[in-house]
Amino acid sequence: MIETSVKNKLLHQWPPKYDKEYIPDLNEKYWYKDIETASREELDEIILFKVQKVMEHAYNHSPFYQRKWNKIGLHPHDIKSLKDFEQVPITTKADIRQDLEENPPFGSNVCVPYSEVHRIHGTSGTTGKPTVFSFGKDDWERIAHQHARIMWSFGMRPSDLVFIASPLSLYIGSWGALIGAERLGAKTFPFGAGQTGQTEKAVSWLKEVKPTVFYGTPSYSLYLAEKAKEQGVDPKEFGFRIMFFSGEPGAGVRSTKRRIEKTYGCICIDSGTMAEATPWMSNTECEHRTGVHLWLDVVYTEVVDKDTKQRVPYGGEGVPVYTPLERTSQPVIRFWSGDLTTWTDEPCPCGRVYPRLPKGIYGRIDDMITVRGVNVYASLVENIVRSIDGLGEEFRLVVTRENIMDEVTVQCETLGTRADGELEVQISRDLKRETGVNFKIKLLPLGTLERTQFKAKRVIDNRDFRS
Numbered sequence: 348m349i350e351t352s353v354k355n356k357l358l359h360q361w362p363p364k365y366d367k368e369y370i371p372d373l374n375e376k377y378w379y380k381d382i383e384t385a386s387r388e389e390l391d392e393i394i395l396f397k398v399q400k401v402m403e404h405a406y407n408h409s410p411f412y413q414r415k416w417n418k419i420g421l422h423p424h425d426i427k428s429l430k431d432f433e434q435v436p437i438t439t440k441a442d443i444r445q446d447l448e449e450n451p452p453f454g455s456n457v458c459v460p461y462s463e464v465h466r467i468h469g470t471s472g473t474t475g476k477p478t479v480f481s482f483g484k485d486d487w488e489r490i491a492h493q494h495a496r497i498m499w500s501f502g503m504r505p506s507d508l509v510f511i512a513s514p515l516s517l518y519i520g521s522w523g524a525l526i527g528a529e530r531l532g533a534k535t536f537p538f539g540a541g542q543t544g545q546t547e548k549a550v551s552w553l554k555e556v557k558p559t560v561f562y563g564t565p566s567y568s569l570y571l572a573e574k575a576k577e578q579g580v581d582p583k584e585f586g587f588r589i590m591f592f593s594g595e596p597g598a599g600v601r602s603t604k605r606r607i608e609k610t611y612g613c614i615c616i617d618s619g620t621m622a623e624a625t626p627w628m629s630n631t632e633c634e635h636r637t638g639v640h641l642w643l644d645v646v647y648t649e650v651v652d653k654d655t656k657q658r659v660p661y662g663g664e665g666v667p668v669y670t671p672l673e674r675t676s677q678p679v680i681r682f683w684s685g686d687l688t689t690w691t692d693e694p695c696p697c698g699r700v701y702p703r704l705p706k707g708i709y710g711r712i713d714d715m716i717t718v719r720g721v722n723v724y725a726s727l728v729e730n731i732v733r734s735i736d737g738l739g740e741e742f743r744l745v746v747t748r749e750n751i752m753d754e755v756t757v758q759c760e761t762l763g764t765r766a767d768g769e770l771e772v773q774i775s776r777d778l779k780r781e782t783g784v785n786f787k788i789k790l791l792p793l794g795t796l797e798r799t800q801f802k803a804k805r806v807i808d809n810r811d812f813r814s
């Protein structure tokens with residue numbers, strides 16, 4: 348079945364109503380060819396229409412945004428171009444947290460009546476008050492639809508069986524992957540992760556059931572591979588065709604991507620924005636894996652300077668700021684991610700109009716360590732550690748301050764196949780070449796560092812800033 352002229356509809360209808368039964372012809376490359384291969388001008392026209400509508404909706408239904416915008420005399424009617432939109436104030440996690448404190452339990456930004464709330468989710472963070480998310484049913488269906496559409500772009504089809512290997516609780520990642528796969532018509536296996544003994548069980552289930560697609564965190568996939576090998580199973584035996592990831596850097600780090608693809612014999616797809624910006628798959632690689640595409644008609648993503656907050660040109664480095672364009676139940680407008688990336692509008696062989704983050708998201712502003720004036724991200728070290736023969740996958744960066752000098756020790760595990768001295772020299776030389784900084788190296792036996800079944804925390808900052 349072909350749905351005609353979606354582009355035209357998107358310029359006249361908000362929130363958009365999509366055909367619930369539609370899927371493209373099986374050998375069709377695009378879900379909505381007319382949008383995905385539109386010109387940049389046509390895409391911007393759709394984005395502007397949706398930006399205006401979602402702002403109007405927020406202004407009419409969200410006391411949170413009314414307060415925020417009234418304070419500075421901003422009205423959605425003032426936004427006549429995407430350039431105007433760049434002046435709309437940013438919304439931060441702290442703003443949302445404060446609102447939740449003042450308006451418990453759901454905050455003052457839920458724009459549908461309580462009776463229409465369909466799903467409650469939350470952040471899985473361990474510090475502070477968790478953030479609560481309320482999704483209306485229509486939003487939930489639109490999220491599923493957009494995720495299905497994006498999954499199509501990396502080659503998922505209804506004949507696939509998708510193994511979901513991340514926690515099926517508060518974490519919106521697992522649910523977003525699940526409902527997208529269901530909407531696409533694929534079979535799903537919501538296995539979960541995080542319980543004691545679950546990974547060993549995963550190995551035997553995978554051998555039997557043979558899912559064709561995997562979803563989880565990159566750290567977890569490497570841990571699963573380790574567990575499989577311990578049981579004498581080659582991870583290639585699972586038969587994954589596609590493995591897609593969100594939640595942390597890794598799938599966009601060159602050497603990690605290569606390791607995952609080699610270990611499993613699959614293609615490795617990077618994806619993911621933030622829970623608040625759901626549909627979080629709006630940043631996702633296509634089958635060509637040239638970096639995540641920004642599906643701008645789904646979530647309007649801008650990359651802005653971390654200090655001035657002004658948009659950076661293509662080629663520049665900055666912080667992604669997200670505006671989901673179809674959310675009626677809990678819209679967020681220009682949501683600050685705190686992540687770091689670079690973007691480009693150079694074409695991709697897939698032919699889509701969407702710009703890309705060629706290196707994905709490679710760091711967080713608050714996780715970046717500045718060592719003697721040089722900015723160092725865990726993912727940069729990851730890229731080097733995982734490209735060196737003789738090292739395991741796991742590593743840590745431990746930062747200490749001796750007198751007034753910062754020292755960073757890179758701890759990594761050896762496979763025992765090469766002499767320690769030789770490895771130390773290579774690690775230090777490669778790190779120095781990439782970063783210009785001298786690191787201390789500490790080699791540990793395989794299996795020493797703690798593994799995670801979810802998102803890894805690899806930077807340990809032991810500096811005491813009080814003295």
Ligand code: 8LE
Nearest residue numbers: 519520593594595596618619620621622627708
């Ligand atoms: C580099 C996107 C989702 C639902 O999987 C998720 O992890 O959302 P959550 O829990 O709100 O965490 C968002 C943060 O995880 C981002 O700000 C970023 O720091 C990190 N993150 C998520 N996906 C990626 C990522 N970092 N690459 C990714 N693909």
